[in-house]
Amino acid sequence: MTTFLFSGHLMDRPDRAAARFPPAMEPAAAAAIAAALDRHGASAGDIAFSQAASGGDLLFLEACAERGVRRRILLPFDIATFEQTSVRPSLDGERWVERYRRALAAPGAAVQDMPTALGPLADGRDPYEACNRWLVDEALAHASGALCFICLWNGDGPEGPGGTAHMVAEVGAHGGLIEHIDTRLLV
Template sequence: MSRTLIFTGHRVDAPDRAKTRFPPRLVEAAGRAIGKAIDELAPTDAIASASRGGDILFLEACRARNILTTIVLPFSPDEFERRSVAAVEQGDWVARFRALIAATPPEQLIVLDLNDEPDPYGACNLAVLKRAQAASSSAPVLLALWDGKGGDGPGGSADMVERVRRAGGWAVIINPATWDRGHGTGRAAF
């Protein structure tokens, strides 16, 4: 039986971010938590975008486990890199993004043309969800690296969690904001 796992997650904080959400110091811990959740969920395939931080960590962890991955981008890889990957020196996100894109077969790289869309990231979330629903007869399963708060704008992790909830799915939430308090991963059925 196939199990498609979709992912949403915060980007690593840019140096000028006013309120810390996913600081670079938590990247290694996030990578371990994502890998552990993937092992527990045992997906046969995975779908995500490829922003710096959570998305890239998820895709790398899936590929290390030989899980078939599909990458969905709202813009061309060059435009997406400029908007959603670059801006943080630490972590070598641009090189990691480029390596993922280069290793992705054309049929597993979905590039949407959403430059003129008022909510391109929300539309990308919807495309990820619809692709997962088409691939599986069961309710959507989401892994989210998310602090449980509203996003900076439309189309972020909060948006995806809400879309999965409305679709009757469930989520495993990895909350980096709770790691200092000894918590971190929880399952949320909607």
């Protein structure tokens, strides 16, 4: 059994100054994620951990569902709040909201939100960083075999707390396999 963990860029928001993950990149990103899962033999005996933001997360969850991989979706907020903060604001947000709702309701998906599962955050802790740590901890706890972290990332440093750069550092600190899909190389 392989345990997959994912983090990736959000689809660009309308107000983003420099493109990082524009809608035109979506097909190439989806294909690269699918290819990474296939390289690691993703199948019904495996489990995957991810958030469900518009962009990389949802592409990953959809690819896992196509392969029968069980999905544990861990969110830093309740479902509605996460939808408003990390799904709807993207370019073509309504389409992403539909995909988000489908991903959460799909067979093989189990959804947990951090406030319910772990209680309130200590003052000053960033919810996205805390959720990244929770994802890593849960994935490592389930990784009786291999842990494979797939990231859809441009390789830049952090743009804010709890992003993909933070997750790469968290996984690196635990020695997991990192499969980096570099968005700068996608066409």
